[in-house]
Structure formats: structure tokens, C-alpha cells
Amino acid sequence: MSRGDGGTAVSPAVMSMRLPSQPGEVIDRHTRFTFRWNGRRYPAFDGDTIASALAACGERVFSRSFKYHRPRGLLTASFLDPGCIVQVGDEPNVRAAHRLAEPGLDVRSQDTWPSLAFDVKAANQLFTRFLPAGFYYKTFIRPHRLWPAYERVLERFAHGGSTSAHLPVPERLRAYDKRHANPDVVVAGGGPAGMAAAVAAARAGASVLLVEEEQALGGHLRWGGADELAAMRELQRRVEQTSGIEVLTDSVVLGRYDGNWLAVLQRGLPQVHERLVKARAKTLVVAAGLIERPYVFAGNDLPGVLLSTAVRRLVNLHAVKPGERAVILSANPEGDAAAADLERVGVTVAHVEDVRRGGDVVRVRGRGRVGEVQLRGGRRLECDLLVTATGWTAPVSLLTMAGAVPEYDPRAARFRPDVSRLPGDVLATGGILGDGSLDELLAHGEATGHEAARRARDKAAAVPVPALSVQPHPECFHGPTHGFVDFSEDVSSNDLLTAVEEGYDSVELVKRYTTATMGPTQGKLESVNVVAIVAEATGRTITQTGTTTWRPPYAPVTLGALAGPVREPVRRSPMQAWHERHGAIPLVAGAWIRPDAYGDPADEVRAVREGVGIIDVTPIGKLDLRGPDVPKLLNLLYVNRWSKLDVGRVRYGVMCGEDGVVIDDGVTGRLGAEHYLMSTTSSGAAAVWEWVESWLQTEHADWQVHVTPVTTAYASVNIAGPRSRQLLGRLVEDVDLSPDAFPYMHVRTGRVAGVDGCVVWRIGFTGELSYELHAPASYGLHVWESLLDRGQDLAVRPFGIEAQRILRLEKGHLIVGQDTDGLTRAFSAGLDGLVKLDKDDFLGRPELTWQAENKGHARLVGLRLADGSVVPDEGSQLVADGSRICGRVTSSRHSPTLGRAVCLAQVTASLAKPGTEVTVRLVDGRSVTAKVTEHLAQVDPEGERLRA
Amino acid sequence: MPETAVVARSPIAPAPPETVVAGWVVSGRRSTAGLVLTDCTPLAKVAVKATPHGAMQERLHVPFGRAARRSPALQAPGDALLVIGSGPGEWLVVAPPGAQSRLLEQLNAAAAGVTELVTLLDITHGRALVRLTGDRSPDLLAKECGLDLADAVVRNGSALRTAVAKLATDLVRDDRDGVRSYLLHCERSSGQYLFDALRDAGREFGVDVTGFEPAGI
Numbered sequence A: 001m002s003r004g005d006g007g008t009a010v011s012p013a014v015m016s017m018r019l020p021s022q023p024g025e026v027i028d029r030h031t032r033f034t035f036r037w038n039g040r041r042y043p044a045f046d047g048d049t050i051a052s053a054l055a056a057c058g059e060r061v062f063s064r065s066f067k068y069h070r071p072r073g074l075l076t077a078s079f080l081d082p083g084c085i086v087q088v089g090d091e092p093n094v095r096a097a098h099r100l101a102e103p104g105l106d107v108r109s110q111d112t113w114p115s116l117a118f119d120v121k122a123a124n125q126l127f128t129r130f131l132p133a134g135f136y137y138k139t140f141i142r143p144h145r146l147w148p149a150y151e152r153v154l155e156r157f158a159h160g161g162s163t164s165a166h167l168p169v170p171e172r173l174r175a176y177d178k179r180h181a182n183p184d185v186v187v188a189g190g191g192p193a194g195m196a197a198a199v200a201a202a203r204a205g206a207s208v209l210l211v212e213e214e215q216a217l218g219g220h221l222r223w224g225g226a227d228e229l230a231a232m233r234e235l236q237r238r239v240e241q242t243s244g245i246e247v248l249t250d251s252v253v254l255g256r257y258d259g260n261w262l263a264v265l266q267r268g269l270p271q272v273h274e275r276l277v278k279a280r281a282k283t284l285v286v287a288a289g290l291i292e293r294p295y296v297f298a299g300n301d302l303p304g305v306l307l308s309t310a311v312r313r314l315v316n317l318h319a320v321k322p323g324e325r326a327v328i329l330s331a332n333p334e335g336d337a338a339a340a341d342l343e344r345v346g347v348t349v350a351h352v353e354d355v356r357r358g359g360d361v362v363r364v365r366g367r368g369r370v371g372e373v374q375l376r377g378g379r380r381l382e383c384d385l386l387v388t389a390t391g392w393t394a395p396v397s398l399l400t401m402a403g404a405v406p407e408y409d410p411r412a413a414r415f416r417p418d419v420s421r422l423p424g425d426v427l428a429t430g431g432i433l434g435d436g437s438l439d440e441l442l443a444h445g446e447a448t449g450h451e452a453a454r455r456a457r458d459k460a461a462a463v464p465v466p467a468l469s470v471q472p473h474p475e476c477f478h479g480p481t482h483g484f485v486d487f488s489e490d491v492s493s494n495d496l497l498t499a500v501e502e503g504y505d506s507v508e509l510v511k512r513y514t515t516a517t518m519g520p521t522q523g524k525l526e527s528v529n530v531v532a533i534v535a536e537a538t539g540r541t542i543t544q545t546g547t548t549t550w551r552p553p554y555a556p557v558t559l560g561a562l563a564g565p566v567r568e569p570v571r572r573s574p575m576q577a578w579h580e581r582h583g584a585i586p587l588v589a590g591a592w593i594r595p596d597a598y599g600d601p602a603d604e605v606r607a608v609r610e611g612v613g614i615i616d617v618t619p620i621g622k623l624d625l626r627g628p629d630v631p632k633l634l635n636l637l638y639v640n641r642w643s644k645l646d647v648g649r650v651r652y653g654v655m656c657g658e659d660g661v662v663i664d665d666g667v668t669g670r671l672g673a674e675h676y677l678m679s680t681t682s683s684g685a686a687a688v689w690e691w692v693e694s695w696l697q698t699e700h701a702d703w704q705v706h707v708t709p710v711t712t713a714y715a716s717v718n719i720a721g722p723r724s725r726q727l728l729g730r731l732v733e734d735v736d737l738s739p740d741a742f743p744y745m746h747v748r749t750g751r752v753a754g755v756d757g758c759v760v761w762r763i764g765f766t767g768e769l770s771y772e773l774h775a776p777a778s779y780g781l782h783v784w785e786s787l788l789d790r791g792q793d794l795a796v797r798p799f800g801i802e803a804q805r806i807l808r809l810e811k812g813h814l815i816v817g818q819d820t821d822g823l824t825r826a827f828s829a830g831l832d833g834l835v836k837l838d839k840d841d842f843l844g845r846p847e848l849t850w851q852a853e854n855k856g857h858a859r860l861v862g863l864r865l866a867d868g869s870v871v872p873d874e875g876s877q878l879v880a881d882g883s884r885i886c887g888r889v890t891s892s893r894h895s896p897t898l899g900r901a902v903c904l905a906q907v908t909a910s911l912a913k914p915g916t917e918v919t920v921r922l923v924d925g926r927s928v929t930a931k932v933t934e935h936l937a938q939v940d941p942e943g944e945r946l947r948a
Numbered sequence B: 001m002p003e004t005a006v007v008a009r010s011p012i013a014p015a016p017p018e019t020v021v022a023g024w025v026v027s028g029r030r031s032t033a034g035l036v037l038t039d040c041t042p043l044a045k046v047a048v049k050a051t052p053h054g055a056m057q058e059r060l061h062v063p064f065g066r067a068a069r070r071s072p073a074l075q076a077p078g079d080a081l082l083v084i085g086s087g088p089g090e091w092l093v094v095a096p097p098g099a100q101s102r103l104l105e106q107l108n109a110a111a112a113g114v115t116e117l118v119t120l121l122d123i124t125h126g127r128a129l130v131r132l133t134g135d136r137s138p139d140l141l142a143k144e145c146g147l148d149l150a151d152a153v154v155r156n157g158s159a160l161r162t163a164v165a166k167l168a169t170d171l172v173r174d175d176r177d178g179v180r181s182y183l184l185h186c187e188r189s190s191g192q193y194l195f196d197a198l199r200d201a202g203r204e205f206g207v208d209v210t211g212f213e214p215a216g217i
Helices: A050-056 A120-130 A144-157 A192-203 A219-223 A226-241 A308-317 A333-344 A397-401 A438-456 A493-501 A507-514 A527-538 A559-563 A576-581 A601-610 A630-637 A685-698 A724-729 A777-790 A801-811 A845-854 B055-060 B100-111 B137-142 B188-201
Strands: A028-037 A040-046 A085-088 A091-095 A106-109 A174-181 A185-188 A208-211 A245-248 A251-257 A261-267 A272-280 A283-286 A305-307 A325-330 A348-354 A361-365 A372-375 A380-382 A385-389 A405-409 A414-418 A426-428 A484-486 A585-589 A592-597 A613-616 A621-626 A650-656 A662-672 A675-680 A706-709 A714-720 A746-752 A755-762 A770-776 A859-865 A877-880 A884-895 A900-907 A917-921 A927-932 B018-021 B024-027 B036-039 B044-049 B082-087 B090-095 B119-122 B127-133 B159-164 B167-173 B181-187
Touching: A028 A050, A040 A050, A050 A308, A174 A559, A174 B137, A185 A192, A185 A261, A185 A438, A192 A208, A192 A219, A192 A226, A192 A245, A192 A283, A192 A438, A208 A251, A219 A226, A219 A308, A226 A438, A251 A397, A272 A559, A283 A397, A283 A438, A305 A308, A308 A333, A308 A385, A325 A333, A333 A348, A333 A385, A348 A380, A361 A385, A397 A405, A397 A426, A414 A527, A426 A438, A484 A493, A484 A527, A493 A507, A493 A527, A507 A527, A576 A592, A576 A777, A592 A801, A601 A613, A601 A801, A613 A777, A613 A801, A621 A630, A621 A685, A621 B119, A630 A650, A630 A675, A630 A685, A662 A685, A662 A746, A662 A755, A675 A685, A685 A706, A706 B044, A706 B119, A714 A724, A714 A777, A724 A770, A724 A777, A755 A777, A770 A777, A801 A884, A801 A900, A859 A917, A884 A917, B036 B188, B044 B100, B055 B100, B082 B159, B082 B167, B090 B100, B100 B119, B127 B137, B127 B188, B137 B181, B159 B188, B167 B188, B181 B188
Parallel strands: A028 A106, A174 A272, A185 A208, A185 A283, A208 A245, A283 A426, A305 A385, A325 A348, A325 A385
Antiparallel strands: A028 A040, A085 A091, A085 A106, A251 A261, A261 A272, A361 A372, A372 A380, A405 A414, A585 A592, A613 A714, A621 A675, A621 A706, A650 A662, A662 A675, A714 A770, A746 A755, A755 A770, A859 A900, A859 A927, A877 A884, A877 A917, A884 A900, A917 A927, B018 B024, B036 B127, B044 B090, B044 B119, B082 B090, B127 B181, B159 B167, B167 B181
């Protein structure tokens, strides 16, 4: 099968370095396709990484380095490879040695200009002596005014790819996702010990999540010989056949937090680009294996210098010949195995320089790639490949996050975790702990998995776990010349010495000053070398020098993965779809989506003042109150009296906090002997419910009151205007709407538009004759449409939130939170007549008593501007004596009814007297004069219309 | 003329074709998928409030955190009843559409002679109710809910309050014919949001919508 990317004018590359079939190869030679690399077509097989496919075609340079723009190629041939970070389509910073190639991918090198082969910014290498470690702390400082210019220049040199507004993944995928998991045991690492642990834990009855960073289980067995491959397949078979194991490949445990809360990043899913798995594990088993570390010498970053594991991956997993003529620097059996692999596939191994016998590499030379190696003693060898096998790093991050301390073991020439400090719910197994034969690793993994299951399931007898031996390894970190230590950040060993000479003698300070270990590899390749070089430079031992601190995340993670899918609850009334179908502009008010206006809000205002309009007010908070002690509760919550409220009556109330600050308002009606319906502000519904429950449950648990939120059980419609009685009368079947039978501030229940169980209130926020109708929400649309249908001849029309705000402002009705703020006590909100300080007690009474006695508080007033055409912005300051702030405009609109601006404002006490002239400072700097009005209401201050 | 007759509408838009069942506009769609989502909002829902561990709890015989298909205080044929102990001193009784009056009568009778304060409230129109059925339903919910839904933790008949897709939601495990099934209910105005979130989360498991059938709960 063959698939392509649509083609390009340039002839496609050929797989000149592809080897014949290898026993452990992961490529499917039956599925061949092409993708583009810097515009040119390249062939690949299914299973190829982007980098292996390019390397199979002879490509050796994949990126330019961070600071000096030196050409970089494969180093580790794994996720960590610092030389293979590329742009794929709109997705930047893709690990090309890990990401699988796909048909049609558009892969490009990052931050190179004009091309990868000829990058102008490589000129930075000419100024190396001027760009030492920490140069940015010493430059770009002065003059301060030039910083914006510096910033622009630095931006151009900043490393990394580019993003666009488009999704970085195909449309068929959702970009990011999340899920929760609650396994008994999480095993971090799917190598032999990890697989053995997972199987043992599952066989002991535990549910297991096995997390592996590579695309397949197996760890180092994957690129091993026949015996290793056979062992791997047997382990894979056991994992597959053991129930209770969920395997996540191409995934990584990013962090371990308190209570074994683990963040796991899952990649490469068919339906989602990346998923964050939030796992709460009873036991964590860390089986992260070992990471091979590079060697430091001159020229160690040239393309063609590879780690032994990289060579074995390329040859055995991807059937790629890494070079033609190799020199091996080997300090361990892995180096020897790499040499054997190379010879087996026809690469000339020119020389094996054995560190165990005193061998060393002095430098590598070449123009853009390895050309010659100089060994200790001066011998020079021509080659195009230098393979280093000089030691290991234990990736102890997850263990240190759990409390373990890495301790340097000179025998093994690496840090090993002191697991005695681990909490009981964290265990470790495999190479991260010690060495050993495959059988020993499997035995350790099995015992650890069994023990992990025991701990997870609170079983009694502990499982004995055998110790893992440690194999001696020469301490080799750097050669006799300086080279790169941190390939991601272009930090050299010379930079580290410079930092130490400048006084940064702590490894933590060196890290921050040089940025070593702070790049995309986050210390996994370079930490041990950094510590060793700093130790030498400071005259201390490696143990005395210690390590830097490992923090989450273990691997870089996209912000998208952390954010996940957008989940923000929204609330809609039963009529919202109707509003949208009829052209209403949606208004987001908290979680609610509401109709702001259907057209011109001024027209809607006029319709209400002159005829009748209806508005959807479903979001108004509603609490059903039952019980004999409801009056006690209302007296506690509200500043006014509630002891005597007859059935069928409604009262307006204001709630204050214990500090006397207004927190909510609304009307409460008495529907039955022990049945009340309280309304709250739309935004305050949830808070008021909590407030009420808090007082009932903590201070007055003896009161017989039940509170049930019923906000959305009812669809609420306000019918406002002089013809509202006429309209509602056509739909109400068993409620007498006549003014005498149903006066202002009363409530009735009945059947409306054929719907039983409706609550009809005669109240009015708009200042007009109006009724508020609460209908069982499932019939809300029917009632709404019935009102419009039956009121056609009355010219009924819907009005939105904006019109309602104008109407209420004309009437001088305050909105809590708009005309009040977090400091506004009741007497500052114009509620003097409502507050009953002679009540026994209510919330805020002491503070309000104090406020009433002191008098000097700000007050809410109405304003009439001298120039009625000017509508000051809400929030505009009132000023006195030229610039002294003495208040602010809290609400302002142009009044279609009055043909001028209407405002409410908070002013200092001395300016609150009606007729006082104040100055309003507009946002454009102009000042206008205004007078304090007699009443807050500027339309129908006597209330004749709403009582009609 | 109004676009609707006097029929009740759920907050969740019905998947076509629409039909009317027991006075409710519902989806007439029938799915045979292994994981299905059904809008069960038309079911009658009555909230009961009383003293925790009091006489009313004895009469309902359903503790907080559990749901039962039978209660000595209520009579209903077959499985047409679910009494959910949804909070301390709080129950939600669910029955077929239109059964709220009968439920209120029976509950009033059950409350007779109880000296503690008992509140009965028809909240049929105040809650959106969704059923999720299928073996993969725990996997779907794991994407939107942090709870461990393993058998050992949330067994059949468990009732709990949690956050699903960041929304305060009551969750009841109520298996159907041995197949994993959950009832989820939230305040009505967020019903469509919850339904959409569950559909979105269930795409990878092939979740499908199937219409409401009045036969059972």
C-alpha cells in the first residue's frame, strides 16, 4: 500500500540508508507513504518516526542550536533528543525522534533563516566569546529606554516554532481532552521490570495502569538481540492476557502530588491529540529505567555523534544505517553491543576506544558533521559516526517528588534514589534502582508489583523484595577538551567553569545562571555531567555538590493539555431558543444566556410605557420556603419587618451582611399559611441560598424551615405596561385581576394559558402596571407564545434586558451590585425607610445602627444633567473643588421617555441634598454639571402607574 | 398562533423525530448502540424534605446515599418508582410522567402523624434528568467526573452528588437488566449543557441518543 502527500516539484528523496529487515524492527514495510521535510518529499514506512524516516534517506541535520545556531542531528533518537525538535504543520516543538511520521505531514525546521542548511544566525558562533553564560544578565540593561528595541531583537532570536489561530491538529481530532482514573496501582515505565510489576500486581487482584513513554512496551529489550526480543514478547503477552491492566503507551507520568495524585499525559490517541489523565493511585511503582547520558568533549554536538542507545534504536527498531564508518567510545556493555550491531549491518567499525582500558576521545572535527575523531594519545581516525557509551542517569523525578533523595554512587557513576525516604504508597523497581540481569530485574519487578498490590489493597503480610545489585561503571563525564553539556540550551563545560569563577559555586545557582538543565530535556541528559563538572571546578565531591531539584512536570506539557476541553456550564431559560430565533442579541450574564435586545431598546421601552411588553425573567432567583418559622427567618435575613404578612401579600426586602452592607434584594410572597416564595437577584440566587442555609444550619438549627431552590422550576415572564392587565386577563382563568381584588404587591396562584400551578405576582420593576408570571418551566414556551399570540391587537412585544435596565432606571429602582458595591450599607443605598432598627434583631443591625447615628455616609441619589443629551459613562467620577472625588455615577442611560439622560449616583453626604449641583467628570476629560433630583425615580415618582 | 400546543418541553432539545408522550415532547429516535443517552426529564419528580434519620426516613426506608425501587410508603407497579436518598433528610421520588399528583397523595399519607417538619415539593419542571446506559458509561463519566465509579466504590443503587462537566449533578447508579446505567439530574436550565457535554465526551465510545419511553424509569 502506498500513500502520498499530493506531491511537489522537487524529486522525492530515496531511502539510501535503509537496512534490510531487522528482527525487532517496528516499521511496516508494506505501508509506505510520503511526507514533506522543508518542502521536499520523503518516503517513510508505517512505524517510522519523522527522524528515522529522514535518517533513512541520509538526512543528518534536523535543527539549529538554541544560541549559536550550530547544526544539530540525532543524539538519542528518542523523545529526549534535543537535536530533533521541529515544526509539524501549525504545531511547534514536535519531538521528531518520537513522533511517528504520517502521510502528508508538512515538517519544517524551526527558527532557521533562510534555510536549515544555511542559517544566517549561525554567525552567532563568531561572537562566542561575547556570549558567555549569563550574558543576558549583563547586557540589555541600560539604557532602560532601549529595552523595547532589545526586546524586538531578542524576539527574533528566540528559539521555538510558531503557532497560528488554527488548531494544530487535523479537524477530525479534538485537540485536548481529560479523563480521571482511579487504579489501585500505577506503574510508570513499561520496560521489563515495569511489565513484570504490572502483571504481578494485577494477578494479585489490583487494577493497574501501566504507563509507557514509548509507542510500545519493552524498554531496552526492544532494541536488543534475539534473547531480549523473545523475553519482551513473552512479557507483552503476559500483560495482554492479564486482566486488570490498562496500558497507556506514548504516555508519560508528568508529576506525582500528595495522595498519589498523578498527572499522566497521553499522546497519539486516534480521536484526540493529547489527553491529561488525572489518576488517583493507591500505589505508585516507578519503573522509569535509565537514560544514557552524553559525553562532553570538543565537537560533541556535531551531527554524527550518537549515543549507543540511539544507534541501537536506529538499527534495530527502524532499520536505519546511522553511518558508514564508525568509532565507538565505550565504557559499558551497551557500547559493545552497539559496536556489534553496527558491524552486523555492514557499518565499518574503525575503532573501539575502551574507556575501561583508559581510552578517551579528545575532540571531533568536521564541517557540519563528523569527519574525524582524535583519540587520547593523538591518534586521528576518519569516520562519519562517533558512538559514545559513557554512562547512565536515573530519572528520579517522580521519586524525588515523593520525598526520595538522589544519592551519588561512585561505583555506578550515577545518582541513585534513597528509597528509604519514600512514603508507603510509592515504590520503585528496575534500572532506576540498580543493575542486574534480566532475570533479576524481572524478579524485582514481580515482587515489587505484588507488594504494590498488597499495599493498595491493605493486605497484611509484606512481600519480600530482593535487592538489585549495582554493576561497577567508570566515572566518565567529560574528556580533556570543552564541549557542550546542555545541548538544548547551548551551555558548554566552559560556561559552567565561568559561572563557578564568577562565584556561582552552588549547582542550583549555576543552573539558574547558565540555564543548564533548564531546556526541553530538563536535565535528563545533562544533570550528572553538570554536577560532575561543577564538583571538579569547586573542588568538592559529586556527593557534596548534590543535584538540582526535580519538579513537575517530568516532561514538557502543552498548555492545551492542561486546559483540556472547554467546559463552562451555561444556563438557558425555556424561552431562550425562541429569543434567538427572533433576533435577540444574546447577553452572557454569569452562567445565564439572556436576550439583551430584539432591536432598538428605546423602541422596546416606549412599547412598555405606552402599551405592553413581556420580558423573560426566568433567572430571577426563587426559593421555596416552608415551615412555621419562616417569618423568624425572614426577620433575620431582611432589614424590614416580616412578622405580619398575610397570605396573598408580597413585600420587598433587602438583605444585608453582618457588616450592614447590602447583599441582595427581592420580593417575598406568602402563598400559604406556612408557605412562602422568596425571589432574589438573578446573580445572587446561589449565594442567597447558601446564606440562608448557612444561618439555618449553624445558628438556628432548631427553626422549622425547609428551603428549596426553585429558580428554574418556573419560567418567569414579566408583563409590563398599561395594557398588561388586559393582556393577562385573556389568559388567566381563575384569578381576578381587577385592581381591588388583586392590588399592587399581592400574589395569586392559578391557571394561565391552560397551565396549572402558575404563580402571578403584581409587582413592578419597570415602574409600570405589571405582573410577574411564574409558570412551570416545561410550559414556559407555551405561555410565552400564548401571551404574544393573544396580545397581537394590543401590540404586545418582547423586550430585553437593556430596555428593562432603562425602565428601572427611569423609575429609580436600584440594582444591587451596580448601584451598590461591597461597601454600601443600607442607608447609603437610599433604603432609609425600609430599615427597621427597632426590630429585635436582624443581620447587620449593629452596623446599621451605627451608620444611622453617624449620618456622614454616602448616599444614592438621582442626577439630572444640565445638558440632557450627555450620557456619562457608568463609573464616571463626581468631583468637587476641581478635582476632589466626591462620588460616582452608578447607572446612566438615555431615557426615551424623558428624552434626556437619567442617572443614579453615589455621592458624599454633603452633596446628597436635592437640588445640589455637582460636577461629573466624563471619561474624555470634559466636565458637566448635574443636579441632585428630589427622588430617585424620574418617571412617575409617585408610583401612580404601577399602582393603577 | 403559538408554535406549541399545551405540551411540556424538556430543556433538552429532542433529537428528531419528535413525538409526544404523556403530554411531553420527546425524541422518537430509537438507537441500538451499546452506549445510549436518554432525556428522562418527563419523569415525575417529587422532592421530600424531613429530619435526617427521623420518622419520615423510617417510612420511606431509603437511607442517604442509596436509591431503591420500592418503599413501604409508596405503591407503584413493577419498576415504575425510584426513591433516591439524595441528601441528609432529602429524597427525590421519581415515577412515570404525570404521576406527581399520585406521589404527593401517597407521600402526604405517609407523612400523616409525623411530628417533624415534612416538605413535599413537585420539582418535575425544575430538574433535568438524563439516563446513560451501556458498559462504557463509567469510561464516559470518567472524562467528566472525578469520582471513582468502580463497583467497589459506587455499587448499583448508589446515589451521590458530585460535579459532572463542572456542573453540580446528582448521580444515581441504576443498572438496567444487568447493564451499567446511571441517572444524572441537575437544575433544569443547565440540562442542555449537561446533555451536550456527555454527548461530546462519549463520542469516542460511540454514544448515541435514544428517545424517552414511558414504560419504565
